Amino acid sequence: MGRWKSGPDARGRFGPYGGRYAPETLMAPLVELAAAYDRARRDRRFGARLDELLATWAGRPTPLTHAARLSAELGGAQIYLKREDLLHTGAHKLNNALGQALLAAEMGKRRLIAETGAGQHGVATAAAAARLGLDCVIYMGEEDMRRQSLNVDRMRLFGAEVAPVGAGSRTLKDAINEAMRDWVTNVRTTHYVLGSVLGPDPFPRMVRDFQRVIGDEARRQLKRATGDELPDLVVACVGGGSNALGIFTAFLGDPEVRLVGVEAGGRGEAPGDHAARFGFGRLGVLHGTHTLLLQDDAGQVLPTHSVSAGLDYPAVGPEHVELARLGRAEYTRASDAEAVAALRLLCRTEGILPALETAHALAEVVKRAPRLGRRRRILVNLSGRGDKDLDSVGAFLDEEAATAARGGES
Amino acid sequence: MSAISETFARCRAEGRAAFVPFIVAGDPDLATTEELLIALAEAGADLIEIGVPFSDPIADGPVIQAAGQRALAAGATLERILASIARVRGRLGVPLVLFSYANPILVHGAARFAEKAAASGVDGVLIVDLPPEEAAAEVSPALAAHGLDRILLLAPTSGPERIDLVARAGSGFVYYVSRTGVTGEREALAAELPRQLRAVRRRLRLPVVVGFGISTPAQVAAVAPLADGVVVGSALVRLLHDCRDEPERLALVAARARQLAAAVRPAAAEAGGSRRRMRRRGGPF
Numbered sequence: 233m234g235r236w237k238s239g240p241d242a243r244g245r246f247g248p249y250g251g252r253y254a255p256e257t258l259m260a261p262l263v264e265l266a267a268a269y270d271r272a273r274r275d276r277r278f279g280a281r282l283d284e285l286l287a288t289w290a291g292r293p294t295p296l297t298h299a300a301r302l303s304a305e306l307g308g309a310q311i312y313l314k315r316e317d318l319l320h321t322g323a324h325k326l327n328n329a330l331g332q333a334l335l336a337a338e339m340g341k342r343r344l345i346a347e348t349g350a351g352q353h354g355v356a357t358a359a360a361a362a363r364l365g366l367d368c369v370i371y372m373g374e375e376d377m378r379r380q381s382l383n384v385d386r387m388r389l390f391g392a393e394v395a396p397v398g399a400g401s402r403t404l405k406d407a408i409n410e411a412m413r414d415w416v417t418n419v420r421t422t423h424y425v426l427g428s429v430l431g432p433d434p435f436p437r438m439v440r441d442f443q444r445v446i447g448d449e450a451r452r453q454l455k456r457a458t459g460d461e462l463p464d465l466v467v468a469c470v471g472g473g474s475n476a477l478g479i480f481t482a483f484l485g486d487p488e489v490r491l492v493g494v495e496a497g498g499r500g501e502a503p504g505d506h507a508a509r510f511g512f513g514r515l516g517v518l519h520g521t522h523t524l525l526l527q528d529d530a531g532q533v534l535p536t537h538s539v540s541a542g543l544d545y546p547a548v549g550p551e552h553v554e555l556a557r558l559g560r561a562e563y564t565r566a567s568d569a570e571a572v573a574a575l576r577l578l579c580r581t582e583g584i585l586p587a588l589e590t591a592h593a594l595a596e597v598v599k600r601a602p603r604l605g606r607r608r609r610i611l612v613n614l615s616g617r618g619d620k621d622l623d624s625v626g627a628f629l630d631e632e633a634a635t636a637a638r639g640g641e642s
Numbered sequence: 643m644s645a646i647s648e649t650f651a652r653c654r655a656e657g658r659a660a661f662v663p664f665i666v667a668g669d670p671d672l673a674t675t676e677e678l679l680i681a682l683a684e685a686g687a688d689l690i691e692i693g694v695p696f697s698d699p700i701a702d703g704p705v706i707q708a709a710g711q712r713a714l715a716a717g718a719t720l721e722r723i724l725a726s727i728a729r730v731r732g733r734l735g736v737p738l739v740l741f742s743y744a745n746p747i748l749v750h751g752a753a754r755f756a757e758k759a760a761a762s763g764v765d766g767v768l769i770v771d772l773p774p775e776e777a778a779a780e781v782s783p784a785l786a787a788h789g790l791d792r793i794l795l796l797a798p799t800s801g802p803e804r805i806d807l808v809a810r811a812g813s814g815f816v817y818y819v820s821r822t823g824v825t826g827e828r829e830a831l832a833a834e835l836p837r838q839l840r841a842v843r844r845r846l847r848l849p850v851v852v853g854f855g856i857s858t859p860a861q862v863a864a865v866a867p868l869a870d871g872v873v874v875g876s877a878l879v880r881l882l883h884d885c886r887d888e889p890e891r892l893a894l895v896a897a898r899a900r901q902l903a904a905a906v907r908p909a910a911a912e913a914g915g916s917r918r919r920m921r922r923r924g925g926p927f
């Protein structure tokens with residue numbers, strides 16, 4: 233990809249960020265995992281096996297859709313959707329979960345554990361475990377089990393045990409804490425399928441590499457559809473940042489392509505009301521990596537809020553922080569209300585129900601498309617489908633209506 | 643020689659292991675922590691580990707997690723903890739080691755933290771999620787510059803290369819994690835522990851202190867002959883919480899600490915049944 237040199241360095245650093253901040257018990261296993269992953273990357277047989285499963289079981293390649301009616305409605309740039317919502321299990325998460333499950337099997341680890349927020353990574357890991365005949369335990373915050381209950385049922389059908397996490401804010405961060413505790417205890421038999429570009433090296437690069445198929449495909453598909461053109465803008469939502477890096481990586485070497493990541497603006501700017509790490513975070517260490525982190529003055533991690541469980545996390549993948557530092561990508565945020573409005577707009581104009589996470593990327597498109605000419609192209613990573621979010625959207629709209637009614641009375 | 647090294651040299655001369663209690667600073671409040679430090683030193687602690695609470699303690703089991711939550715809710719911060727230590731330091735004749743996660747320390751900047759910790763009377767610092775590789779650039783030099791020992795960990799997964807790395811980068815003592823897992827009380831000690839400790843001590847000059855999952859006097863007595871020190875954490879933290887409504891709760895914890903301290907003395911181990919005998923009967927190992 234041009235002259236762009238993708239990190240990390242030998243110490244797992246993307247510029248000053250990243251690294252391997254793990255308890256001693258995990259240090260040797262992380263080195264082992266990195267070695268196994270590097271071997272697998274060079275192993276043609278491993279690549280062929282993964283490609284075959286992606287094609288025949290997971291449904292790759294996913295289509296690229298020209299969103300003609302959405303583009304016309306916004307009255308600006310042409311919008312293209314990379315349809316990861318059509319991937320098996322309903323989100324991009326499967327690209328990574330399947331890759332890591334296959335690697336675990338290669339390493340002789342018969343037990344998979346994973347954290348999940350929205351439930352998509354849990355469902356993907358449970359499905360991959362079922363397909364490969366591995367045991368599977370998914371850690372999920374109790375609050376997320378409530379708001380993503382459809383996915384809890386799906387995981388259980390795939391034979392996974394869903395372990396509720398009642399600590400802290402009972403969301404994604406706490407699920408990762410609990411998964412790490414399990415891994416520290418059972419590391420000899422167990423692989424931890426981390427679901428985003430987070431955690432100690434080699435996770436951020438490994439997850440990115442398993443996800444880059446999104447951007448590689450989209451780049452080819454867009455060129456074919458437009459007569460060899462590149463997008464002017466690539467937009468993706470950023471929880472940990474795996475779907476964003478999955479689509480950004482293919483364009484890093486094209487300086488004319490602007491890359492935009494969208495995080496959760498939540499319901500306001502006060503601590504605890506959002507998950508806007510680029511807006512309000514400071515550098516720190518959480519879950520094994522040095523990165524931007526929402527924390528207080530004493531270094532304690534702050535609670536977060538987002539209408540979407542998958543973006544509701546206080547830290548962000550270290551490679552994103554480096555891309556921001558270099559000015560190669562920019563990061564912005566969308567509020568709960570903007571995301572829900574964008575979700576409804578896509579439903580109405582294109583007949584596609586996106587995940588609430590994805591809707592944050594669409595909210596940014598709603599802001600930018602009208603300012604770009606009709607010949608410009610925006611590529612959006614449609615990271616997942618929104619069936620899981622129907623209850624959350626309904627509850628949000630009821631709440632909004634009630635607030636409006638109260639406002640009307642006063 | 644640092645205060646920590648002197649302590650282990652003295653214990654070695656007495657032919658015994660050191661007793662190292664661990665507590666969570668600020669649980670239930672810092673005033674109690676100050677009194678508890680004094681009580682533990684009087685009860686026969688040779689060195690005390692002071693846990694700094696953190697919002698996301700991935701290496702801790704339920705007992706220490708809950709204690710950390712209570713401490714944070716009561717307003718404990720690293721800064722206030724250091725102030726408490728400074729207040730009671732003169733009344734404690736034993737070395738103190740801060741046991742923390744990386745973030746509460748890094749937020750202050752390594753150099754500023756090290757200066758404050760040393761000024762408060764801390765002797766060594768152990769950072770659970772800061773392996774030697776990540777400490778090398780800033781934290782280790784900052785600690786060394788202020789005369790603080792850099793306590794590193796080893797675990798059952800650590801091979802010879804990591805043991806050698808820790809031997810080069812650590813000082814004071816090495817904290818050996820007795821089993822893969824998180825902190826917390828366990829019924830039995832890991833069966834491989836004696837063999838692993840022998841392997842570690844063959845490659846290492848630093849004193850080796852064993853912790854994680856050791857909670858009873860019998861377990862302490864079983865580990866003591868194999869190590870230079872034994873840490874008991876969750877059992878004391880739980881006891882303090884369980885008897886929170888007792889006016890004499892500090893005396894109860896101190897009494898427990900006295901039993902644990904007695905268990906590192908060889909005579910006591912003898913009285914409790916020799917290690918070999920316990921093993922034959924399916925004792926602590």
Ligand SMILES: Cc1ncc(COP(=O)(O)O)c(C=O)c1O
Nearest residue numbers: 352428471472473474475542616
């Ligand atoms: C559909 C979807 N998109 C995005 C995300 C956010 O994760 P990431 O930033 O790693 O892509 C999630 C996470 O659960 C998700 O389910």
